Amino acid sequence: MRKLKNSELDRLSVEDFKQVEKTPIIIVLDNIRSLNNIGSVFRTSDAFLIEKIYLCGITATPPHKDIHKTALGSTDTVDWEYVENTMDLVDRLKDENVKICSIEQAENATMLNDFTPEANTKYALVFGNEVKGVAQKVVSASDTVIEIPQYGTKHSLNISVSCGVVVWDVFSKLNTITE
Secondary structure, three states: OOOOOHHHOOOOOHHHHHHOOOEEEEEEEEOOOOHHHHHHHHHHHHHOOEEEEEEEOOOOOOOOHHHHHHHOOHHHOOOEEEEOOHHHHHHHHHHOOOEEEEEOOOOOOEEHHHOOOOOOOOEEEEEEEOOOEOOHHHHHHOOEEEEOOOOOOOOOOOHHHHHHHHHHHHHHHHOOOOO
């Protein structure tokens, strides 16, 4: 095997990315404090053609050098919007028939491996603060709570890692749904 050169990867241009059909997933960042985590979420969102990222509460917005460091230009490709209050956004998205999925450890959570997305449905995946997680009001208002199964001694993953795991899983499942 030979590693591919960047020129062989057949990546979309920024203009083509803006025009291509997006995955029916929205990312909501609920009070994320780490600029590097925010940048990593942008990069993951670019990789899987995420429709939009909402940056809420204390979550910083581009342009910022520490976001740019990990985003590697994906702040120019992925649509994003700042909304001060996460609950206001959740209410708005629910009015638009978007299914709200908080990624959290909670009573009666659905394990990620057991989560089955529905065809023709748009999902908002809510990721919470590095210490406090997703706000309880948001969890309570969610259509479902998804938990990433973990088997070691730690009880959490970095938010950017959680985003990568969940987005890949949901993306994969959405692309295997037959209508």
